[in-house]
Each structure stands twice: as structure tokens, then as C-alpha cells.
Amino acid sequence: MTKKIQVGLIGCGTVGTGVAKLLLDHQSLIERRTGVKFQLKKIADLYPKKNRPFKLPSALFTKDAENILNDPDISVVVELIGGIEPAKTFLLKALDRGKHVVTANKALLADHGIEIFQKALQKGLQVGFEASVAGGIPIIRAISEGFVANHISQVYGIINGTCNYILSEMTAHGSPYDTVLKKAQKAGYAEANPALDVGGIDAAHKLTLIAMLCYGAGVTTKKIFVEGIERISPIDIEFAKKIGFTIKLLAISKEQGGTIELRVHPTMIPSTHQLATVSGPFNAIYLKGDAVGETLFYGRGAGMMPTASAVVSDVVAVSRAHDERGIIGIHEFEDMELRPMDKIESEYYLRVEVVDKPKVLSQITGILGQHDISIASVYQPQQDHGAKVPIIILTHRGQEKNVQKAILKIDELPFVVDKTVIIRVEHFRKKEGKEKG
Amino acid sequence: MTKKIQVGLIGCGTVGTGVAKLLLDHQSLIERRTGVKFQLKKIADLYPKKNRPFKLPSALFTKDAENILNDPDISVVVELIGGIEPAKTFLLKALDRGKHVVTANKALLADHGIEIFQKALQKGLQVGFEASVAGGIPIIRAISEGFVANHISQVYGIINGTCNYILSEMTAHGSPYDTVLKKAQKAGYAEANPALDVGGIDAAHKLTLIAMLCYGAGVTTKKIFVEGIERISPIDIEFAKKIGFTIKLLAISKEQGGTIELRVHPTMIPSTHQLATVSGPFNAIYLKGDAVGETLFYGRGAGMMPTASAVVSDVVAVSRAHDERGIIGIHEFEDMELRPMDKIESEYYLRVEVVDKPKVLSQITGILGQHDISIASVYQPQQDHGAKVPIIILTHRGQEKNVQKAILKIDELPFVVDKTVIIRVEHFRKKEGKEKG
Numbered sequence: 001m002t003k004k005i006q007v008g009l010i011g012c013g014t015v016g017t018g019v020a021k022l023l024l025d026h027q028s029l030i031e032r033r034t035g036v037k038f039q040l041k042k043i044a045d046l047y048p049k050k051n052r053p054f055k056l057p058s059a060l061f062t063k064d065a066e067n068i069l070n071d072p073d074i075s076v077v078v079e080l081i082g083g084i085e086p087a088k089t090f091l092l093k094a095l096d097r098g099k100h101v102v103t104a105n106k107a108l109l110a111d112h113g114i115e116i117f118q119k120a121l122q123k124g125l126q127v128g129f130e131a132s133v134a135g136g137i138p139i140i141r142a143i144s145e146g147f148v149a150n151h152i153s154q155v156y157g158i159i160n161g162t163c164n165y166i167l168s169e170m171t172a173h174g175s176p177y178d179t180v181l182k183k184a185q186k187a188g189y190a191e192a193n194p195a196l197d198v199g200g201i202d203a204a205h206k207l208t209l210i211a212m213l214c215y216g217a218g219v220t221t222k223k224i225f226v227e228g229i230e231r232i233s234p235i236d237i238e239f240a241k242k243i244g245f246t247i248k249l250l251a252i253s254k255e256q257g258g259t260i261e262l263r264v265h266p267t268m269i270p271s272t273h274q275l276a277t278v279s280g281p282f283n284a285i286y287l288k289g290d291a292v293g294e295t296l297f298y299g300r301g302a303g304m305m306p307t308a309s310a311v312v313s314d315v316v317a318v319s320r321a322h323d324e325r326g327i328i329g330i331h332e333f334e335d336m337e338l339r340p341m342d343k344i345e346s347e348y349y350l351r352v353e354v355v356d357k358p359k360v361l362s363q364i365t366g367i368l369g370q371h372d373i374s375i376a377s378v379y380q381p382q383q384d385h386g387a388k389v390p391i392i393i394l395t396h397r398g399q400e401k402n403v404q405k406a407i408l409k410i411d412e413l414p415f416v417v418d419k420t421v422i423i424r425v426e427h428f429r430k431k432e433g434k435e436k437g
Numbered sequence: 438m439t440k441k442i443q444v445g446l447i448g449c450g451t452v453g454t455g456v457a458k459l460l461l462d463h464q465s466l467i468e469r470r471t472g473v474k475f476q477l478k479k480i481a482d483l484y485p486k487k488n489r490p491f492k493l494p495s496a497l498f499t500k501d502a503e504n505i506l507n508d509p510d511i512s513v514v515v516e517l518i519g520g521i522e523p524a525k526t527f528l529l530k531a532l533d534r535g536k537h538v539v540t541a542n543k544a545l546l547a548d549h550g551i552e553i554f555q556k557a558l559q560k561g562l563q564v565g566f567e568a569s570v571a572g573g574i575p576i577i578r579a580i581s582e583g584f585v586a587n588h589i590s591q592v593y594g595i596i597n598g599t600c601n602y603i604l605s606e607m608t609a610h611g612s613p614y615d616t617v618l619k620k621a622q623k624a625g626y627a628e629a630n631p632a633l634d635v636g637g638i639d640a641a642h643k644l645t646l647i648a649m650l651c652y653g654a655g656v657t658t659k660k661i662f663v664e665g666i667e668r669i670s671p672i673d674i675e676f677a678k679k680i681g682f683t684i685k686l687l688a689i690s691k692e693q694g695g696t697i698e699l700r701v702h703p704t705m706i707p708s709t710h711q712l713a714t715v716s717g718p719f720n721a722i723y724l725k726g727d728a729v730g731e732t733l734f735y736g737r738g739a740g741m742m743p744t745a746s747a748v749v750s751d752v753v754a755v756s757r758a759h760d761e762r763g764i765i766g767i768h769e770f771e772d773m774e775l776r777p778m779d780k781i782e783s784e785y786y787l788r789v790e791v792v793d794k795p796k797v798l799s800q801i802t803g804i805l806g807q808h809d810i811s812i813a814s815v816y817q818p819q820q821d822h823g824a825k826v827p828i829i830i831l832t833h834r835g836q837e838k839n840v841q842k843a844i845l846k847i848d849e850l851p852f853v854v855d856k857t858v859i860i861r862v863e864h865f866r867k868k869e870g871k872e873k874g
Contacts, residue, residue: 022586136729138583146575149749291746292573299732309728312586
């Protein structure tokens with residue numbers, strides 16, 4: 001007799017609808033592949049009659065999640081309501097009642113994951129969260145299983161589709177940020193309140209999960225340096241192009257000698273690098289392991305069906321697994337040292353907005369020099385005495401601490417009219433030597 | 438107490454040495470991640486004292502694989518000797534004795550996989566073969582688990598590093614095939630006998646495994662149309678470049694309406710496509726699923742440590758799994774129809790080598806016309822009356838059957854001095870209409 005697994009779905013918005021559709025439409029495909037019949041037994045949603053992109057059987061719906069959490073036949077609970085509460089309570093209750101859980105809720109896992117993972121561990125149950133990072137791309141599986149035998153030294157991710165869409169459009173059309181943001185909202189690539197996405201927080205949540213898998217459970221979002229894309233202007237993009245670079249919001253994790261570095265910020269990367277060619281709402285993760293070398297994963301990071309694909313893969317995975325350790329990789333390592341942002345080193349692109357007058361440049365470069373920041377080149381694209389103009393400075397490799405201190409001083413200069421825009425430059429050189437000069 | 442899994446390794450060549458090194462050096466890393474201590478207990482190799490890239494403890498070695506197959510403490514056997522026998526016997530014996538098996542042996546699995554998978558299924562054991570396709574890239578896991586809820590409509594793989602290295606070098610330097618092959622052999626990217634690689638057979642073995650996972654166990658290598666890269670010349674590469682294309686050996690699997698199409702051949706693809714940028718010994722797999730959409734996986738497809746990384750990931754996976762179905766995806770589907778090569782449609786690049794004289798072109802185009810092959814453009818790069826010159830023809834979309842028939846006729850023409858080179862052209866258009874004209 002075919003094994004049957006009954007599934008309960010809490011939250012039937014866009015992704016939830018996709019999950020229900022896949023479980024219903026592809027039931028026999030999945031059964032042929034796995035030998036298990038996965039049956040969607042109940043859907044809990046406050047608005048059962050809401051208009052959905054696909055029609056779902058109304059008999060499946062309940063308004064009360066307890067009807068799923070209390071159902072002894074349901075062995076896998078999928079949480080897709082998002083937010084911290086009541087999602088967290090539902091997940092913990094499901095685990096308490098012996099059910100595996102699957103979620104796409106990166107915010108919840110990034111900030112409360114440890115509690116949930118530990119509960120699962122205690123109970124010998126699984127937490128599936130493939131859909132929480134990079135939608136349809138099976139990156140959680142790749143890191144936790146595929147690369148289990150690797151020290152992972154570098155991860156560079158384009159893991160926020162909204163930011164990547166906006167930056168791609170700005171790059172393609174030279175349009176300003178605000179215009180493109182509105183277009184992104186219209187096209188459904190940005191929320192009405194886009195702050196979490198464009199501010200880099202969403203990418204930081206995902207980076208937290210990636211870093212947990214790579215380095216252990218001690219990582220939290222609070223430890224990640226985050227800068228968003230709100231201040232990137234067509235000037236920056238234009239200039240980057242001119243020198244053969246592309247601006248991307250990157251989530252970066254590096255490990256060296258037991259110290260890890262975690263940050264999310266706009267980054268200039270060579271336009272010839274594979275990550276530079278990832279455009280629109282696509283996601284990509286570039287990862288380097290000591291055994292596997294360089295790898296890259298590319299695909300849709302969001303959207304109803306790609307995300308649903310990942311959720312359903314987890315429904316299958318959690319019910320197949322049999323392992324008292326839960327998801328591989330979520331574990332306590334010896335505390336790894338986190339390199340404070342102050343101590344990172346990079347090359348920098350600085351855009352200082354000034355009122356154009358004599359000696360402006362010498363004062364700015366003077367401050368950089370005093371802070372041990374060596375200048376590679378300076379550009380003044382416009383000259384317009386008395387008007388607001390940008391000065392663009394590319395630095396050699398220097399310490400973030402020094403750059404930050406210098407920028408504070410520069411931004412206090414009387415002729416500097418706006419906060420200086422900082423974009424870090426990443427060359428992906430094989431060895432990043434100390435090129436201080 | 439920590440769970441301990443004892444591992445036996447049969448075959449300690451390059452990859453085997455890498456596996457031993459990873460299991461020994463990264464034992465504590467893997468234990469922290471999985472909660473399991475994986476202990477390499479024995480290595481069987483006919484030449485224990487051979488010089489290896491890393492020094493391995495001589496106490497681990499035995500010359501007799503039976504010492505591993507008979508060891509009741511060993512629960513995972515890794516087979517890395519390659520070839521059909523005795524590898525097959527060892528794997529079947531290991532399964533008979535209740536041991537999970539891990540192998541990188543694509544030739545064996547492509548031709549005798551069903552027998553091995555069925556034995557594993559009977560015994561409730563696992564067969565890990567991540568390392569058999571695309572080395573370090575966890576593509577087996579992605580297809581069988583990550584995309585378990587997807588109908589997979591397209592797979593395009595660069596999955597033979599030797600061919601990709603040779604074609605990349607030919608493209609970069611305009612060098613002839615023979616010169617580059619020698620260089621590849623020197624650099625260790627091609628075997629002394631390169632026939633399996635350059636002839637496309639190795640890629641076909643890997644495509645067989647991919648197709649088994651996507652469509653069920655009825656696929657065998659014999660059913661795959663295979664052409665190698667031996668006849669690609671700098672002329673072809675130069676011409677492709679001129680029209681914005683790049684030549685790659687692609688393993689292609691397409692499914693439409695229950696019919697699948699499997700083939701391995703040199704293919705012209707737009708140079709702007711991500712697959713065109715995959716150069717040197719790297720591998721990449723582009724895959725399209727109905728839920729997940731487009732994805733791409735990129736990484737090292739061979740080499741000691743990338744392949745060892747995949748093998749060790751399987752050692753972990755097979756010991757964690759608990760599933761009477763074995764590896765997901767290896768199953769019997771309803772028989773899917775395989776589209777005979779005759780019936781595929783494509784655009785074609787044809788290079789006809791002729792002795793230059795009047796009316797040569799009209800006779801060739803006449804034959805194409807009689808066979809319902811519509812010509813998009815014709816190039817005669819050189820004119821040299823009485824000498825051997827190439828004629829290059831690009832066709833519109835046409836039927837393979839007609840092209841093959843036409844080529845037979847063309848190759849019989851008295852002034853045609855060599856077999857015509859056929860390269861199929863792939864545009865990756867969203868919808869491939871019937872553009873017959």
C-alpha cells in the first residue's frame with residue numbers, strides 16, 4: 001500500500017496558493033517519484049473566499065489554524081503567513097504536537113530560528129526552509145548537504161529580487177531610483193512599503209540563514225552590517241559602467257582563519273563577472289568551498305510558483321528524513337569570531353556632493369590622506385562654479401574604519417551638501433593582497 | 438554518545454585520494470555539522486604504495502576489496518575504481534550485505550543502473566551518485582529533491598570538462614582541434630585515450646542519469662543521439678563568433694507532451710547566453726521546470742577535490758536517509774515516448790567542403806531545397822578555383838530527417854571532398870514556433 005502523508009497549510013496568499021496548486025496538480029507526479037502520496041488535507045486562512053490566482057477546493061479551507069495543529073493525521077505543517085506572530089507560535093505548536101514544519105519565513109527564522117531549530121531537535125523533527133532563501137534555487141540543500149564536506153570561504157549572493165530589479169532597470173535605462181521603484185511596485189516586484197527590501201534587511205535575513213548553515217548557529221541578523229540601495233543614483237551607475245563595473249546589492253559572507261565577515265551593501269563588481277549578468281528579479285549565489293571550488297546557482301528568487309516549488313520540495317524532504325539532528329548544519333560551532341565592520345578592508349567608490357569652488361578637492365583628498373586612505377583616481381564629471389556637483393573618488397584598498405572616519409569629517413565640510421555615498425568595490429581577485437599604498 | 442558510521446573505500450586513484458583526505462581532514466567539521474562521526478576504516482587498492490597527491494595512513498590499506506565487503510562494521514561502501522567490472526560486482530555485493538553504496542561511476546550506472554537501483558530498493562538501501570554528474574555541482578540532489586514537484590521540460594548541460602576545455606581554447610586562440618587536444622592532455626584535462634570524452638559518450642552517460650531522474654528509469658544511453666567535437670574546426674568557431682554565437686558540446690533533454698528528446702552534440706548558442714560564458718573545464722547545467730522556471734548551476738565538473746566533495750556529501754546523505762524508496766526519482770514511469778532523432782527540428786549550420794568550381798553552390802542548395810530545407814544564408818569565405826574550400830550554410834528550422842537525407846546526397850556529389858559538418862543551432866527562444874519557410 002502506498003504510504004500517505006497528510007499536509008496542512010497555514011496561510012493561503014500568493015505562495016500558499018501556489019503550494020496548494022502544486023500539491024493538488026502534481027500529486028501523482030510526486031507519488032511516482034517518491035512512492036508517497038502527499039495529500040493536502042486542510043488550508044487555514046482568514047479569508048477562504050478571497051479571489052486567488054487558482055481556484056482551490058473550498059472544502060479544504062478552515063479559518064482556524066488550530067484545526068490543522070490539532071489534526072492527528074497531519075504530519076507536516078506548512079506555515080506561509082509570514083511575520084513573527086502568530087507564525088512563531090504556530091510553528092512551535094506544530095513541533096510540540098509531533099509535526100514536521102516547512103516555512104518560507106526568513107524574518108522569523110533569522111531572528112527566532114534557534115528556538116525553533118532547538119525545539120525540532122528535541123522532538124526529532126525537521127524544519128524545512130528551502131523557500132526562505134532564493135526562492136526556487138535549492139541553495140539551502142546545496143550548502144547543508146551538497147557542500148557538507150567543505151569549509152565555505154566565500155558566499156556572494158544576489159538574494160533580493162526587488163533590489164536587483166531596480167538596479168538592473170537603472171542600469172539599462174539610466175532612470176533615477178524613485179522612478180524605477182514606482183515601476184517595480186507597478187510590476188509587482190516591489191511591495192507598497194519597500195523598506196525591508198530596498199534597505200537590505202530582507203537580504204540580511206537570508207544571509208543570516210546562509211551563515212548559520214555555513215558557520216553554525218551563533219549568527220544573528222543584528223551582527224550583519226547592512227546598507228540599502230536607496231542612495232544609488234544614475235551617476236554612480238553611469239560611472240561604474242564607464243570603468244567596466246556593475247552595481248549590485250550583494251550579501252557577502254567570508255571566512256578566513258576562523259573569523260567571519262558578514263555584510264549586505266551595494267557593491268561594484270566587474271561587469272564580466274557572472275554575478276553582474278544576473279538581471280531583473282533573478283537571484284544568484286556564488287559560493288566557494290575548499291573542496292568544491294567555485295560554484296554558482298542561478299534562478300528565480302521569488303514569485304508564486306518558484307517559491308512553491310521550494311516549499312513542496314521541503315514537504316517531501318522533511319517527511320523522508322529520519323535524523324535526530326534535524327536539518328544538517330544548524331548546530332552549535334565553537335564560537336567563531338565575527339570581524340567587526342570597522343576591520344574589513346576594501347576598495348571604495350565615494351561620491352561627495354559639493355558646491356563647486358576652488359580648493360574643494362584638495363580639502364577632501366587631504367582628509368582622506370590624513371586617514372591613511374590612498375586615492376586611486378578622482379573624477380569631477382561636471383564643472384559648474386557655485387552649483388552642486390559630484391566628486392567621485394576611487395580608493396586603493398583601505399580599512400573601513402578609516403574610510404568611515406574620513407567620511408564623517410568630509411561630510412562636515414561647509415561646501416559638502418549631502419551625505420557621501422559609499423560603494424564598496426569587489427574585484428573577485430584570486431588573492432586579495434594587502435595593496436595598501 | 439556520538440553516532441559513528443564506518444566507511445570503506447574501494448579504489449584509491451585521484452578522486453579516491455581526495456575522498457580519503459576529506460574524510461580524514463574534515464572529520465570533525467562534518468561531525469559538528471551532522472552529529473555523526475564518519476570514520477574511514479579501510480581503503481582497498483591494488484597499489485597501496487603508489488605515489489599519491491596526499492599521504493594517507495598505510496594502515497588503512499588492503500589489496501583485497503573483500504576485506505571491505507565482508508567487514509560488518511562498514512555500513513557505507515564507496516566505489517571509485519571505474520569501469521564496469523569488477524565495480525558492478527562490488528556494488529551489488531555491498532548492497533547484498535546491507536551496505537549503502539556511493540559511486541562516481543557514470544558509465545556503470547548509465548548502462549547497469551537499473552539493476553543496481555533495484556537491488557538497493559529491495560534491500561532498503563541507498564545509492565549515492567552525486568559525483569557521477571558534474572562533479573562538485575549538486576545537480577543530482579537538485580533534480581531529485583529540489584525540483585521533485587516540477588515537470589522538467591528542458592535541460593541543457595555542459596557536462597564534459599574535456600570538450601568544454603578544448604572548445605574554449607579553440608575559441609580563445611583559434612587553434613586547431615588536434616593542437617588543443619594535445620594541450621588538454623598535457624594539462625590533465627584530457628585522457629591519453631580521449632575517445633569517450635571528445636566523442637560525447639561521457640556526456641551521454643551523464644545525460645542518461647539526468648533523464649532517469651527527470652523522466653523515470655526507462656532511459657538508457659543507447660537511446661541517446663551522440664555526436665562528438667572531433668570534427669569542429671577553427672572555421673566553424675570563427676564563423677559562429679562572427680554571427681554572435683559560441684560552439685559548445687551540449688547534452689540536451691527536452692520534454693513536451695509526454696515525448697522526450699535526448700541528444701548530445703556540438704551546438705551553436707548565442708554568445709550572450711549564460712551557458713556560452715562557461716569556459717575551460719567548468720560545467721554548467723541549465724534547467725527549466727514548470728514551477729521553478731529557469732535555473733542554472735555552475736561549478737567544477739571534475740578534478741580530485743570537487744568530485745571528492747560530492748562523494749563525501751553522498752556518504753553523509755546515504756547514511757542519513759531512511760526511505761524504502763532509495764534515491765528519489767529512480768522509479769518506473771509510464772513509458773514515455775522517446776522522440777527519434779529523425780523527428781527533431783532545429784536550425785542547422787552546415788559546412789560542406791568542396792573543390793571550388795562553378796555550379797557547386799547551386800547543386801548543393803538544390804538538394805537542400807528538394808529536401809524541404811529552407812536556407813537562411815550561405816557563405817563562401819574563400820574563393821579559390823580548383824582548390825578545397827568550405828561552403829557554410831545556415832538553414833531555417835527544419836526536420837533532422839530531411840537534413841540527414843540531404844547531407845547523404847550532398848556528400849555523394851563528386852566535388853564534395855569531405856563529410857559535411859553539421860552543427861545544430863539553439864536560440865533558447867521562449868517559444869519555438871514552426872518557422873518552416
